[in-house]
Amino acid sequence: MKNGKNNTLKDIIRNNSIEFGVGVGLIILFIVFSVASPYFLKTNNLYNILYQVSAIGILAVAQTMVILTGGIDLSIGSIFTLSGWLMCFLIKEIGFIEGMAIGLLVGLLCGAINGFLIAVTRLEPFIITLGTMSIFHGIVYIISNSKAVSNLPIILETIDDYQLLGIPSYVIILLIIFILGQLFLFYTKTGRMIYAIGSNELAARFSGIPVHLYKMVPYVLVGLLSFVAVFIQSAHLMAIDANAGTNLNLESITAVVIGGTSLLGGRGSLIGTAIGVLLIGVLGNGLNMMGVSSYWQRVVVGVILIAAVASQKITISARGKFEEKK
Amino acid sequence: METILQVKNINKYFGGIHALVDVDLAFKCGEVHCIVGENGAGKSTLGKIIAGIHKSDTGELVFKDAIYKELTPAMAKELKIAMVTQELNLMPHLSISENIFMFEKDSYLNNVIINRKLINEKTNKLFEHFALSNLPPVTTNVENLTLAQQQIVEIMKANSQKNNLLIFDEPTTTLSIGEVKQLFTLIRDLKQEKVSIVLITHRLKEVFEIGDVVTVLCDGNIVKNRIPVKDTTERELVEWMVGRDIKDFFGKKETLKIGKPVLEAKELSDGDSFKDISFTVHENEILGFAGLIGAGRTEIMETIFGVRKQASGEVLLNGKRIDHLSIKQRIKEGVSFVPEDRKGKGLAIKLPVNSNMNQVEMNLKDGLIVYEGQYWEKNEDMVKQLRIRLVNMLQNVTNLSGGNQQKVLLSKWLSQDPAIFIFDEPTRGIDVGTKTEIYALIKKLAKQGKAIIMVSSELQELIAICDRIVVINEGRITSVFDRNNASEPKILEKMIPAK
Numbered sequence A: 001m002k003n004g005k006n007n008t009l010k011d012i013i014r015n016n017s018i019e020f021g022v023g024v025g026l027i028i029l030f031i032v033f034s035v036a037s038p039y040f041l042k043t044n045n046l047y048n049i050l051y052q053v054s055a056i057g058i059l060a061v062a063q064t065m066v067i068l069t070g071g072i073d074l075s076i077g078s079i080f081t082l083s084g085w086l087m088c089f090l091i092k093e094i095g096f097i098e099g100m101a102i103g104l105l106v107g108l109l110c111g112a113i114n115g116f117l118i119a120v121t122r123l124e125p126f127i128i129t130l131g132t133m134s135i136f137h138g139i140v141y142i143i144s145n146s147k148a149v150s151n152l153p154i155i156l157e158t159i160d161d162y163q164l165l166g167i168p169s170y171v172i173i174l175l176i177i178f179i180l181g182q183l184f185l186f187y188t189k190t191g192r193m194i195y196a197i198g199s200n201e202l203a204a205r206f207s208g209i210p211v212h213l214y215k216m217v218p219y220v221l222v223g224l225l226s227f228v229a230v231f232i233q234s235a236h237l238m239a240i241d242a243n244a245g246t247n248l249n250l251e252s253i254t255a256v257v258i259g260g261t262s263l264l265g266g267r268g269s270l271i272g273t274a275i276g277v278l279l280i281g282v283l284g285n286g287l288n289m290m291g292v293s294s295y296w297q298r299v300v301v302g303v304i305l306i307a308a309v310a311s312q313k314i315t316i317s318a319r320g321k322f323e324e325k326k
Numbered sequence B: 001m002e003t004i005l006q007v008k009n010i011n012k013y014f015g016g017i018h019a020l021v022d023v024d025l026a027f028k029c030g031e032v033h034c035i036v037g038e039n040g041a042g043k044s045t046l047g048k049i050i051a052g053i054h055k056s057d058t059g060e061l062v063f064k065d066a067i068y069k070e071l072t073p074a075m076a077k078e079l080k081i082a083m084v085t086q087e088l089n090l091m092p093h094l095s096i097s098e099n100i101f102m103f104e105k106d107s108y109l110n111n112v113i114i115n116r117k118l119i120n121e122k123t124n125k126l127f128e129h130f131a132l133s134n135l136p137p138v139t140t141n142v143e144n145l146t147l148a149q150q151q152i153v154e155i156m157k158a159n160s161q162k163n164n165l166l167i168f169d170e171p172t173t174t175l176s177i178g179e180v181k182q183l184f185t186l187i188r189d190l191k192q193e194k195v196s197i198v199l200i201t202h203r204l205k206e207v208f209e210i211g212d213v214v215t216v217l218c219d220g221n222i223v224k225n226r227i228p229v230k231d232t233t234e235r236e237l238v239e240w241m242v243g244r245d246i247k248d249f250f251g252k253k254e255t256l257k258i259g260k261p262v263l264e265a266k267e268l269s270d271g272d273s274f275k276d277i278s279f280t281v282h283e284n285e286i287l288g289f290a291g292l293i294g295a296g297r298t299e300i301m302e303t304i305f306g307v308r309k310q311a312s313g314e315v316l317l318n319g320k321r322i323d324h325l326s327i328k329q330r331i332k333e334g335v336s337f338v339p340e341d342r343k344g345k346g347l348a349i350k351l352p353v354n355s356n357m358n359q360v361e362m363n364l365k366d367g368l369i370v371y372e373g374q375y376w377e378k379n380e381d382m383v384k385q386l387r388i389r390l391v392n393m394l395q396n397v398t399n400l401s402g403g404n405q406q407k408v409l410l411s412k413w414l415s416q417d418p419a420i421f422i423f424d425e426p427t428r429g430i431d432v433g434t435k436t437e438i439y440a441l442i443k444k445l446a447k448q449g450k451a452i453i454m455v456s457s458e459l460q461e462l463i464a465i466c467d468r469i470v471v472i473n474e475g476r477i478t479s480v481f482d483r484n485n486a487s488e489p490k491i492l493e494k495m496i497p498a499k
Helices: A009-015 A017-036 A043-052 A054-068 A076-093 A096-121 A125-144 A154-161 A169-187 A189-199 A201-206 A211-237 A248-258 A270-289 A294-325 B043-050 B073-078 B096-101 B116-129 B147-158 B177-192 B204-210 B234-242 B297-305 B327-333 B342-346 B353-364 B372-386 B402-414 B432-447 B459-465 B488-495
Strands: B003-014 B017-028 B032-037 B058-063 B066-068 B081-084 B165-169 B196-200 B213-218 B221-228 B261-269 B277-282 B286-291 B312-317 B335-338 B420-424 B451-455 B468-473 B476-482
Touching (some): A017 A294, A043 A054, A043 A169, A054 A076, A054 A169, A076 A248, A096 A125, A096 A211, A154 A211, A169 A189, A169 A211, A189 A201, A189 A211, A189 B353, A201 A211, A201 B342, A248 A270, A248 A294, B003 B043, B017 B043, B017 B221, B032 B204, B043 B165, B043 B196, B073 B081, B081 B147, B096 B147, B116 B147, B147 B177, B177 B196, B177 B204, B196 B204, B204 B234, B213 B234, B234 B432, B261 B297, B261 B451, B277 B451, B286 B432, B286 B459, B327 B335, B335 B402, B342 B402, B353 B402, B372 B402, B420 B432, B432 B451, B432 B459, B476 B488
Parallel strands (some): B032 B196, B081 B165, B286 B451
Antiparallel strands (some): B003 B058, B058 B066, B213 B221, B261 B277, B261 B312
């Protein structure tokens, strides 16, 4: 927005109160863990956190866009696995470029299929992607026979180890995707239309916006970003198995929701999602250091999710009252 | 007449807004007490305090001789006070009879199993009692009813017990003329049964048709307390409501020279709700569309704009066919449409004011990159020009009043400078002050050479503003009136389906 005339810092905080709220939560966690463990703030550990959230973070970017339109993509983890498994297999069998290209194409194709089905059938995205989640994962099992691909060529390790000014490659990619994503949402026509459609699809139609065309875009982006995410993860692990992305469906949604994006669409941002992703990463890492078992960590993530959304709801209604008052 | 309820010294705050200021008011048995006032005057709030839905901050309610600090919905029910609220509170997937009786204890066998036979019988009896005949069977799910029928169900729900006091909050907004008649018969019956009726309304005509006394609220204050209806006039009421003298409510109508044709419809049909619709609207002309709710007016306009599928016929803009074009292309050619359902079809309710204003413009823009800040000055101009009252443009649009929301909706099209404006119920649910502003705006646009279509259910408004009025009856044009020979009775006659 053009600043300086009407909006004060107070307005900015008020309009982004949810992001600020989750941000404060993240800072508190940071302080608690750095007091609790001297290793927490070590550069290596921080990079480690970022690596741990790299796949889920990249997926959450795409998932945010889908959810902003009022949709949801439950097949995101299956697309991740399908395009990743094919990529790894083909890199090993045929060659690096060919494997990459086909992996990317398969990801895009899967996303396009979702978007196309949603636009044509006008069914709920939940139903369509619940179906394709099963279809895509089924295909992985069929072609892989449930076998993992390992011993990938050394070039992947080189990419994984690459550093720019001492910053690991996956951190750079993660950062670029978040920044580009946020710019896309705020400064491109498609981005603004995503918000308009999620806020009131009918009103968007009555403004002449080709709603179904724009609604397809985020699903295709899911395909693209699933490929990027799986590439980073396989390069790091130098292997992929047929269940690589199973948990990512729901985890990506968890991060988006903690970050303050409304499941009904129209409200949210990638800044919120970034904070949500970091919160999950920091929590996991910190609890690990404190010796909390991973079983308990799952319980904690669930509690945080519900607490975060409940507090956001309170914030929103308080803000409504505040504006009414004015 | 016996006083059934008195409210004393009621004050109510919503955040910083003082919604009701020291309200003292009495309600009597067998009397229709109308409450009028602009939007936000506090009418509904007062009704809701009496019905126990809202709590007042100070004051008390005296029911017969008992004094209550405040009421809860359960207590109100016990005192037999009911309210038909403006928002419908029906459960769409349940039947009519379940909606009416599901909260009664007697509707369940041993308090557990629902006694469908009983509640269906009770509902039928209720309908018979009020001589309602044109409703579907009581086992029909509410979602299959029209909005007007749903409203009737809501009214029946409030009448499922014999009430002492019954509050209607704008009950006629969604009803067509025939159903309004039915409702008024019902109110007269209730009056005979000594029920105290409170009628909150926007439509001043209704006050004179059915009211006994009228109370005027302005900004939460009672400006006129229990004036006998026969001692006042419509104009006087408007002046009290607005708190100022309105010289000419609709403004003066200049007779403009009608220019060349802009939009033509030829034998248009959507194969369902309307047929054989042909008309032309010219430059400098305001063409009105009258008709009952459900007559097909909105459907015609949505078809012309392109959001509804057209079955046959032609739509021409400046002599060029546009009916094969997408909505976006039609907008580019100069068509614009302000829909009737502001929150449902008009505004992006989660977005700030400026994003709403820019929606059409951004969609038409070529290229991929937009920066909403680039429209900031244009938006500010629009806010000034239309006198939109807001805190700032980043404010969420839902927090504006109805009139200001309507202005935001208008501004999204005004900035496009279209050749034709289609307004569907442009003044529904907005206050008197904003109404006059919108009339002035529409007339200004006509003067600038725009062609204007105005769909409205308020005949007075159509007669005052339009050059010609097309009457739609069950999806067909029954008559076209010239401004000089249009009158309410004549138009009404053509609106109502022949039996």
